[in-house]
Amino acid sequence: MEGPRPVVLSGPSGTGKSTLLKKLLKDYKGVFGFSVSHTTRDPRPGEVDGKGLFCLPMLLGATLLPLADVLSSVSSADYHFRNREAMQEDIDTGEFIETDEFSGNLYGTSKCAVQDVRAKGLICILDVDIAGVRHIKESDLDPIYVSIQPPSIEVLEERLRGRATETEEKIQSRLEAARIDMEECNEPGLFDIVIVNDDLDESYEKLQSVLKEEIMKVQQGIKS
Numbered sequence: 700m701e702g703p704r705p706v707v708l709s710g711p712s713g714t715g716k717s718t719l720l721k722k723l724l725k726d727y728k729g730v731f732g733f734s735v736s737h738t739t740r741d742p743r744p745g746e747v748d749g750k751g752l753f754c755l756p757m758l759l760g761a762t763l764l765p766l767a768d769v770l771s772s773v774s775s776a777d778y779h780f781r782n783r784e785a786m787q788e789d790i791d792t793g794e795f796i797e798t799d800e801f802s803g804n805l806y807g808t809s810k811c812a813v814q815d816v817r818a819k820g821l822i823c824i825l826d827v828d829i830a831g832v833r834h835i836k837e838s839d840l841d842p843i844y845v846s847i848q849p850p851s852i853e854v855l856e857e858r859l860r861g862r863a864t865e866t867e868e869k870i871q872s873r874l875e876a877a878r879i880d881m882e883e884c885n886e887p888g889l890f891d892i893v894i895v896n897d898d899l900d901e902s903y904e905k906l907q908s909v910l911k912e913e914i915m916k917v918q919q920g921i922k923s
């Protein structure tokens with residue numbers, strides 16, 4: 700598909716990926732779009748459900764839902780929350796670019812999630828774990844790969860606990876995955892940039908800088 704290159708944001712759970720991507724979506728309206736993943740984990744308080752698997756163009760043609768409802772439910776969703784059986788059916792029918800089991804739950808990027816964003820000419824942002832990065836490398840997506848890392852495992856633990864979204868068991872399994880991620884992120888050629896998210900403003904500057912070229916492509920397209 701033509702258009703700006705997608706962006707893969709990866710890094711340990713709790714390192715600040717969502718915080719950074721929410722800043723990008725807010726500061727660059729009409730430039731970035733989030734690829735809404737599927738997951739079998741339970742929603743956290745305040746998280747919005749994208750309500751299943753569909754491509755926006757398909758949905759617009761096939762339902763009686765008002766356009767505004769459809770657009771707002773998709774664009775502001777955190778995940779498509781699904782039970783394992785339903786998600787496995789969609790995996791089996793080939794609806795996903797990649798999937799992974801993380802901390803006891805399935806996560807996956809559907810082909811529709813990426814198409815919906817790219818069809819609008821936006822820079823598609825994917826938030827995936829390091830196994831997802833490796834799977835995407837086997838696809839034809841050709842994204843910019845960004846790893847967001849914590850200053851240390853101790854700081855990461857503080858952030859995970861401070862967010863107060865996980866049980867003790869989940870904190871431990873996420874820290875275990877984080878240790879592996881922190882080692883593997885420096886593997887030559889895996890990421891285009893590794894950003895250590897200590898000071899949030901500095902990290903955001905670095906992120907904007909690596910995405911500058913793609914941002915300009917979309918902004919120039921908007922002007923012309």
Ligand SMILES: Nc1ncnc2c1ncn2[C@@H]1O[C@H](COP(=O)(O)OP(=O)(O)OP(=O)(O)O)[C@@H](O)[C@H]1O
Pocket residue numbers: 710711712713714715716717718719858859861862896897898899900
């Ligand atoms: N640079 C920073 N300094 C201090 N706290 C931060 C920084 N960046 C993010 N945080 C805080 O750390 C917590 C985890 O951040 P966030 O939810 O964005 O992580 P994440 O990488 O998206 O995690 P997950 O992969 O589990 O969704 C949040 O409470 C957030 O406010």
Ligand SMILES: Nc1nc2c(ncn2[C@@H]2O[C@H](COP(=O)(O)O)[C@@H](O)[C@H]2O)c(=O)[nH]1
Pocket residue numbers: 709710711712736737740797798799801806807808826827828830831832
């Ligand atoms: N491989 C994939 N990983 C994903 C996807 N969506 C999110 N994630 C990663 O899962 C963990 C946990 O996320 P959380 O929201 O439960 O805290 C985190 O590392 C995400 O990057 C996906 O579609 N594929």
